[in-house]
Amino acid sequence: xxxxxxxxxxxxxxxxxxxxxxxxxxxxxxxxxxxxxxxxxxxxxxxxxxxxxxxxxxxxxxxxxxxxxxxxxxxxxxxxxxxxxxxxxxxxxxxxxxxxxxxxxxxxxxxxxxxxxxxxxxxxxxxxxxxxxxxxxxxxxxxxxxxxxxxxxxxxxxxxxxxxxxxxxxxxxxxxxxxxxxxxxxxxxxxxxxxxxxxxxxxxxxxxxxxxxxxxxxxxxxxxxxxxxxxxxxxxxxxxxxxxxxxxxxxxxxxxxxxxxxxxxxxxxxxxxxxxxxxxxxxxxxxxxxxxxxxxxxxxxxxxxxxxxxxxxxxxxxxxxxxxxxxxxxxxxxxxxxxxxxxxxxxxxxxxxxxxxxxxxxxxxxxxxxxxxxxxxxxxxxxxxxxxxxxxxxxxxxxxxxxxxxxxxxxxxxxxxxxxxxxxxxxxxxxxxxxxxxxxxxxxxxxxxxxxxxxxxxxxxxxxxxxxxxxxxxxxxxxxxxxxxxxxxxxxxxxx
Numbered sequence: 001x002x003x004x005x006x007x008x009x010x011x012x013x014x015x016x017x018x019x020x021x022x023x024x025x026x027x028x029x030x031x032x033x034x035x036x037x038x039x040x041x042x043x044x045x046x047x048x049x050x051x052x053x054x055x056x057x058x059x060x061x062x063x064x065x066x067x068x069x070x071x072x073x074x075x076x077x078x079x080x081x082x083x084x085x086x087x088x089x090x091x092x093x094x095x096x097x098x099x100x101x102x103x104x105x106x107x108x109x110x111x112x113x114x115x116x117x118x119x120x121x122x123x124x125x126x127x128x129x130x131x132x133x134x135x136x137x138x139x140x141x142x143x144x145x146x147x148x149x150x151x152x153x154x155x156x157x158x159x160x161x162x163x164x165x166x167x168x169x170x171x172x173x174x175x176x177x178x179x180x181x182x183x184x185x186x187x188x189x190x191x192x193x194x195x196x197x198x199x200x201x202x203x204x205x206x207x208x209x210x211x212x213x214x215x216x217x218x219x220x221x222x223x224x225x226x227x228x229x230x231x232x233x234x235x236x237x238x239x240x241x242x243x244x245x246x247x248x249x250x251x252x253x254x255x256x257x258x259x260x261x262x263x264x265x266x267x268x269x270x271x272x273x274x275x276x277x278x279x280x281x282x283x284x285x286x287x288x289x290x291x292x293x294x295x296x297x298x299x300x301x302x303x304x305x306x307x308x309x310x311x312x313x314x315x316x317x318x319x320x321x322x323x324x325x326x327x328x329x330x331x332x333x334x335x336x337x338x339x340x341x342x343x344x345x346x347x348x349x350x351x352x353x354x355x356x357x358x359x360x361x362x363x364x365x366x367x368x369x370x371x372x373x374x375x376x377x378x379x380x381x382x383x384x385x386x387x388x389x390x391x392x393x394x395x396x397x398x399x400x401x402x403x404x405x406x407x408x409x410x411x412x413x414x415x416x417x418x419x420x421x422x423x424x425x426x427x428x429x430x431x432x433x434x435x436x437x438x439x440x441x442x443x444x445x446x447x448x449x450x451x452x453x454x455x456x457x458x459x460x461x462x463x464x465x466x467x468x469x470x471x472x473x474x475x476x477x478x479x480x481x482x483x484x485x486x487x488x489x490x491x492x493x494x495x496x
Contacts, residue, residue: 049488050354063478070472080436086374087125088425090381094137097161102409116173122422131182135394140203147188149215152222177235183250205246217269238283249393256297260306267309278311286320312336325371339368343379346397356416361462365420378417427458427493458493
């Protein structure tokens with residue numbers, strides 16, 4: 001049985017590495033904290049520095065009195081507003097779900113509370129799941145591997161791992177948004193290319209046979225309805241993960257022309273089923289894999305008849321430059337943008353916060369938001385300390401947003417992507433609007449400001465310099481001073 005095989009493999013590779021669940025003191029295991037609140041102080045603050053001496057550590061400060069004479073004042077400018085935020089989070093893959101299910105019920109609840117609770121935790125609010133397998137599933141599969149759409153059925157991975165975890169998260173955060181994405185269509189729907197249309201019996205590569213557009217659109221509807229029947233609403237979908245990547249262990253090539261054609265079948269099916277699901281195009285790297293015919297992939301789709309079914313586009317950052325987000329936004333400002341996947345691993349010292357905290361916050365967190373993304377979702381929420389469970393053909397060197405020891409399924413270390421999401425999600429709530437700042441522009445400090453639905457203000461700032469800097473913030477009614485430490489990220493929230 002697949003699950004037993006994974007479990008035995010994990011027991012074989014027991015790690016002796018000692019890791020710790022990073023709570024405020026970086027020494028407490030699976031402790032739920034109330035990391036940030038606006039009830040006890042004028043301004044609630046959360047601080048992390050690259051040395052972990054401050055590690056999602058709560059702080060606070062008070063409004064100042066008298067006239068503000070500081071030349072170093074950052075003013076919030078509500079007259080200039082930008083996108084409305086959907087949320088921030090991580091992927092609930094088969095591997096992440098397996099690791100979570102291996103925890104004791106009490107420890108799992110504590111971790112999920114700390115991560116997803118909007119009141120007693122960091123408030124992660126947007127997750128991504130795969131439709132069928134991903135490259136972090138127990139095996140390659142879809143939910144209809146026997147030819148004929150009438151054979152559709154959820155599998156062990158959904159029923160015993162992903163769905164139970166999603167239900168636990170939804171009990172903590174009922175407003176959670178879920179994005180769903182396929183890595184491949186069923187193999188019986190694949191052809192070698194759109195010219196020869198020869199059958200293609202491989203999980204890796206191939207293209208979708210146009211004669212199966214209707215069946216594949218029905219597959220999406222059946223999958224979404226199956227999750228709805230479990231009380232799990234799907235907020236958004238993308239037609240294909242990394243559509244220009246032929247080499248993933250489970251993959252499907254889908255150029256923009258074909259994606260537009262398929263959306264013209266998928267869109268009406270979703271509407272007829274009254275599912276209320278947003279369709280996001282593309283879901284791949286900024287550089288379009290350097291394929292000349294695929295440059296401006298989502299923009300090209302927006303210029304077809306499929307545009308009426310498409311809410312926006314999703315991007316990854318494994319190649320190219322995030323400035324592509326601004327280019328796409330400027331071409332079609334009414335279409336939204338979501339950052340849907342990034343990973344850390346051995347290749348970029350992903351467990352070294354001293355190396356990763358600042359660049360990941362600048363690029364993945366503040367950088368994507370500054371370029372109009374309404375949400376940021378990182379890859380695996382939780383892997384084990386052997387970078388798994390993984391399988392041949394998938395990533396063997398990836399880390400999770402957190403890594404758990406497979407010696408006891410209790411001891412956890414948080415990596416940079418967890419901090420990026422936690423610092424944003426803890427103060428920027430779904431429905432918040434990004435607003436401008438003016439006045440003082442501190443050197444080496446990057447920040448974004450927001451106004452939440454409840455009227456509170458939020459600022460997330462990153463100090464990349466080797467010096468602490470004291471800044472005054474003003475919302476027009478109140479002002480306060482806060483010293484941002486060197487090489488640190490700080491989240492601030494207050495009521496006007």
